[in-house]
Amino acid sequence: MESSKLKIIKKRDVLKFLDSIKKEYDIFVPMEKNSGIRFSRFNLEKDIPWNYRNAKISPKEIFFPKTETLFSFEAGTSIISDGGKTFTSVNEPKDSFPETKDYLIFGIRPCDAQAYSLLDKLFGGDDFQDPYYLEKRKKTTIISLACNKPQSTCFCTSLKGRPDNEEGADIILFDLDEDILAKPITKKGEKFIENLNSWFKEAKEADIEKKNKLMDLSLKKIRSGVDLQHIKEKLDKTFDISLWNEIHQKCLGCGICTYLCPTCYCFNITDEMDHEAGVLATSRGKRIRCWDSCMFPLFTLHASGHNPRPTYKERMRQRIMHKFNYCPENFEEIFCIGCGRCIRNCPVNIDLRETLVLLMSFQSLGKNKKN
Ligand code: SF4
Numbered sequence: 286m287e288s289s290k291l292k293i294i295k296k297r298d299v300l301k302f303l304d305s306i307k308k309e310y311d312i313f314v315p316m317e318k319n320s321g322i323r324f325s326r327f328n329l330e331k332d333i334p335w336n337y338r339n340a341k342i343s344p345k346e347i348f349f350p351k352t353e354t355l356f357s358f359e360a361g362t363s364i365i366s367d368g369g370k371t372f373t374s375v376n377e378p379k380d381s382f383p384e385t386k387d388y389l390i391f392g393i394r395p396c397d398a399q400a401y402s403l404l405d406k407l408f409g410g411d412d413f414q415d416p417y418y419l420e421k422r423k424k425t426t427i428i429s430l431a432c433n434k435p436q437s438t439c440f441c442t443s444l445k446g447r448p449d450n451e452e453g454a455d456i457i458l459f460d461l462d463e464d465i466l467a468k469p470i471t472k473k474g475e476k477f478i479e480n481l482n483s484w485f486k487e488a489k490e491a492d493i494e495k496k497n498k499l500m501d502l503s504l505k506k507i508r509s510g511v512d513l514q515h516i517k518e519k520l521d522k523t524f525d526i527s528l529w530n531e532i533h534q535k536c537l538g539c540g541i542c543t544y545l546c547p548t549c550y551c552f553n554i555t556d557e558m559d560h561e562a563g564v565l566a567t568s569r570g571k572r573i574r575c576w577d578s579c580m581f582p583l584f585t586l587h588a589s590g591h592n593p594r595p596t597y598k599e600r601m602r603q604r605i606m607h608k609f610n611y612c613p614e615n616f617e618e619i620f621c622i623g624c625g626r627c628i629r630n631c632p633v634n635i636d637l638r639e640t641l642v643l644l645m646s647f648q649s650l651g652k653n654k655k656n
């Protein structure tokens with residue numbers, strides 16, 4: 286990349302910069318909420334928490350909300366509102382996703398941008414195209430913010446990640462204290478900066494050196510890692526091993542690990558009828574999609590009453606196998622980006638890294654016992 290493409294914007298100007306483009310873009314930024322960080326609509330009054338550790342709830346919810354109306358219907362007639370066009374989220378007012386505006390996601394961490402590129406393979410794959418996800422995704426510019434302070438639970442470097450990973454983002458920013466260095470990654474990112482050139486000046490050699498030093502330092506702070514070489518092939522042989530009897534023992538089945546995970550995508554679809562005062566149920570309703578979790582017993586319960594994953598053991602195995610064996614089989618990608626959310630937030634301290642080490646070493650010792 287030519288260094289002339291690297292730009293500098295003053296940190297103190299960023300809020301004004303975002304405010305100047307809010308007519309064209311629906312902007313999402315990291316925001317302090319309920320003593321944590323959550324991606325929310327830009328508000329000039331709220332500063333960007335530049336040093337934030339990662340958001341607890343991953344920004345996958347921007348494209349794939351936890352609850353989403355697919356369409357409305359009236360019994361005996363046809364669909365009355367095509368959710369594929371209106372994208373109404375039940376948590377947002379109807380006009381909160383105006384069709385005319387593009388989206389700008391500003392300041393997501395590189396691992397979460399990488400997660401989008403994985404979700405793209407699922408929701409925008411050759412076999413199935415999900416219009417609800419894709420319509421939002423294709424009109425979005427993603428500006429990531431490199432990590433200066435990785436957490437002890439981060440292990441992105443085991444999964445093709447780095448504090449300055451560029452995958453999934455159009456532009457990546459680097460926090461140099463008073464200045465922000467912007468590096469365009471895609472053509473879309475280059476065009477975005479070109480169109481708003483008056484806010485930026487060219488980066489100097491000293492800025493680039495500072496950025497490189499910061500990133501070297503940040504990389505060194507990622508101390509935890511797991512050797513995941515050939516994990517798919519190793520897991521191919523583990524479906525029946527007795528180790529699964531131990532791995533799930535502490536699990537409560539709360540589903541937190543899957544709800545917070547930026548690459549988990551399981552969902553349920555239900556029809557909900559509208560209610561009116563004095564009427565038990567009207568003939569109008571909505572088809573709703575909401576997040577689901579393979580850690581819940583009802584997730585695979587058949588109408589016959591049979592459940593192929595009746596205990597915690599099968600459900601824990603499914604979560605690990607799905608990410609590290611079935612997704613590599615179907616998408617040639619591990620569906621984990623090493624963000625550590627599941628580790629930080631599990632109420633009984635189940636550590637995915639430890640589980641993976643156990644599974645990997647179990648194989649290398651050749652203990653492939655049947656239950
Ligand atoms: S967060 Fe922990 S306890 Fe809850 S389902 Fe996941 S592994 Fe089990």
Ligand code: SF4
Nearest residue numbers: 546621622624625627
């Ligand atoms: S570390 Fe946990 S939460 Fe993060 S991507 Fe991997 S499985 Fe999901």
